[in-house]
Amino acid sequence: MTHPSGRSDGSGFTTPPPVVPPQPARSAAPATASTGPTATLSPGSVLEHAPYGVLVGDLSGALLSWNRAAAELLGLDEAAMGSAISSWFGDPTPVDDAFGLAQAGLLDGRSPTHLVHTRDGAVHEITAVPTRLEGEQSAVLVLINDVTERTRAVNRHDRLKAQVALLNQVSETLSGAPDADEAMDRLAQLVVPRMADWVTMNTYDERGRTVRSHVLHSDPDFAALAAVTGDELPDAVSEELPSRRLARGEPAILIERVTEEHLEAFxxxxxxxxxxxxLDVHSAMAVPMPGTSRVMGSMVLVNRAASPTFTAEDLAVATELARRGGVALERVAAAAEQRELATALQASMLTEPPVLPDAEVEVRYEPASHAAQVGGDWYDVFVERSGSVVLSIGDVSGHDPQAAAMMGQIRALLRGLAFGTESGPADLLTHLDTTLDALGMRATATSVVARLLPAGDDGSRVVAWSNAGHLPPVLVPAPVDGVRQPARALESPPNVLLGLWPEAARDEHRVELEPGAVLLFYTDGLVERRREVIDAGVGRLLSAVDALAVGDDLPLGELCDSLLEKLLPGQGDDDVALLAVRLRG
Known part of the structure; x- marks a missing residue:
């Protein structure tokens, strides 16, 4: 180092005068900065070869001298003499505060250690202590310990720990996603801001074309711009864009520093x-979301300049996150396909009801919320040769394609048995049960079968029904003298389910219906709730019907839709069949 006089001794310090070892200030009275010649550390000073950096400053905070370690840590040369010591650190506050205490005579050897960053990004621990130079000039020593590598190691450890926790959380979070949009939203919420400032996720079809994009930015001020950019990108990018390269099957891409050349190419x-x-695109990673047979989508993570630059370790974590995301996307895609097929199968078997001259008929079917939960619920309405209307509703045990297939067979068999005979509902159920047993069709099912007999001279009709372990039909009587009548369940002694005891005796019941009366048949998904007795659900249905003011002025279809909306605010855990009949006047 060269002394201001131009003399250099090659030691790393200039010569006189030496620093007196740190001592407490003699009094609490404010000290004044020296205006004499610059003080420097002597070659024999104990601090000259210290393994940590030492800065000497007067009470104003001006740099008077330093040792070799400080020169190496901060890049000091003779031009630094007299500069503000605090200016050599990214955050000057701890240093300025220490010199403020020194000026007030309050700085002592118990000063706390502060963690500060230098202008080149290094991390240092600094401690300020009071001292006196020879000649009794008050001064401050700033001791510097380079902890950059230690801090980076701790940060890497903490970051790795957070990333492992993120990986553990992502599988659990994605496992319950019902569809691709929800899976992408959940994954984005996990990634931002814990791993990136901004994420764009794309899902692809079988040909690698983008089906949907999902954009999330951590800064609300940038969120709208990020969303607009995400909408514009598909039509404005080249095939060199990382997400497009991933769609073609290329591996994960890390761009530590996104340059203008990158942007122009993309x-x-x-x-x-x-x-x-x-949007301050500074560092980026693009990782594929693979399925077993194709790339399901991609995830592009972006950090701004103020955030850490992505590393190879980050890319490895992002790759695993995307892999788990791909598994989730493939699962929901397969489930959606199964659901569509099963729903189509069920719809093909649940035909539209006939148009009747003296009665309205409406039917509804709501599948369960679980993707492939197509079960054995059915309804049926048809007119047999005598003119009677046959109504049936039922539920085969199970929630899978096998249950749906068995439902189709039972429904078709019941229709065939009923159409060729004028047997009453109880005999029809008995005949159906014995036929199922004789054919080896092993299944259990509940069912209500009813016959709506031809109308009498006054327009009234008799309905006869038999119940094989099913929920009771609901009757809304016709108004009496313009006064609405409360709904009631057509309770009857329980008969055994189909498939348990073919020879069991079955009961038949009858009730007369006046024009305007409504009959409701339904499956348990409409009323059954976990940890609740079924009677509570039936009571809830009756209350809902009464609250809807059922009468001639309420279309029957609207009644069905309102009941489903009221009793199933969201998709339920079980499928629902609903059959409603109203006699015309």
């Missing part, structure tokens, strides 16, 4: 490229 459109500049 986004030829200057307006969209300007949006990306405004």
């Amino acid at each position: 986004v030829p459109d200057p307006e969209v490229r300007a949006m990306l500049r405004d």
Whole structure:
């Protein structure tokens, strides 16, 4: 180091005068900065070869001298003499505060250690202690310990720990996603801001075309711009864009520093490229979301300049996150396909009801919320040769394609048995049960079968029904003298389910219906709730019917839709069949 006089001794310190070892201030009275010649550390000073950096400053905070370690840590040369010591650190506050205490005579050897960053990004622990130079000039020693590598190691450890926790959480979070949109939203919420400032996720079809995009930014001020950019990108990018390369099957991509050359290659459109500049795209990773047979989508993570640059370790974690995301996307895609097929199968078997001259008929079917939960619920309405209307509703045990297939066979068999005979509902159920047993069709099912007999001279009709372990039908009587009548369940002694005891005796019941009366048949998904007795659900149905003011002025279809909306605010855990009949006047 060269002394201001131009003399250098090659030691790393200039010569006189030496520093007196740190001592407490003699009094609490404010000290004044020296205006004499610059003080320097002597070659024999105990601090000259200390393994930590030492800065000497007067009470104003001006740099008077330093040792070799400080020169190496901060890059000091003779031009630094007299500069503000605090200016050599990214956050000057701890140093300025220490010199403020020294000026007030309050700085002592118990000063706390502060963690500060230098202008080049290093991390140092600094401690300020009071001292006196020879000649009794008050001064402050700033001791510097370089903890950059230690801090980085701790940060890497903490970051790895957080990333492992993130990986553990993502599988659990994605496992219950009902569809691709929800899976992408959940994954984005996990990734931002814990791993990136901004994420764009795309899902692809079998040909690698983008089906949907999901964008999430951690900063609300940038969220709208990020969303607009995400909408514009598909039509403004080149095939060199990382997400497009991933769609073609390329591996994960890490761009530690996104340059202008990158942006020009990825986004030829200057307006969209300007949006990306405004979003401060600094570091990026693009990782595929693989399925077993194709790439399901991609995830592009972006950090701004103020956030850490992505590393190879980050890319490894992002790759695993995306792999788990791909598994979730493939699962929901397969479940959606199964659901569509099963629903189509069920719809093909649940035909539209006939148009009757003297009665309205409406039917509804709501599948369960679980993706492939197509079960054995059915309804049926048809007119047999005598003119009677046959109504049936039932539920085969199970929630799978096998249950749906068995439902189709039972429904078709019941229709065939009923159409060729004028047997009453009890005999029909008995005949159905014995036939199922004789054919080896092993299944259990509940069912209500009813016959709506031809109308009498006054327009009234008799309905006869038999119940094989099913929920009771609900009757809304016709108004009496314009006064609405409360709904009631057509309770009857329970008969055994189909498939348990073919020879069991079955009861038949009858009730007369006046024009305007409504009959409701339904399956248990409409009323059954976990940890609740079934009677409570039936009571809830009766209350809902009464609250809807059922009468001639309420269309029957609207009644069905309102009941489903009221009793099933969201998709339920079980499928629901609903059959409603109203006699015309």
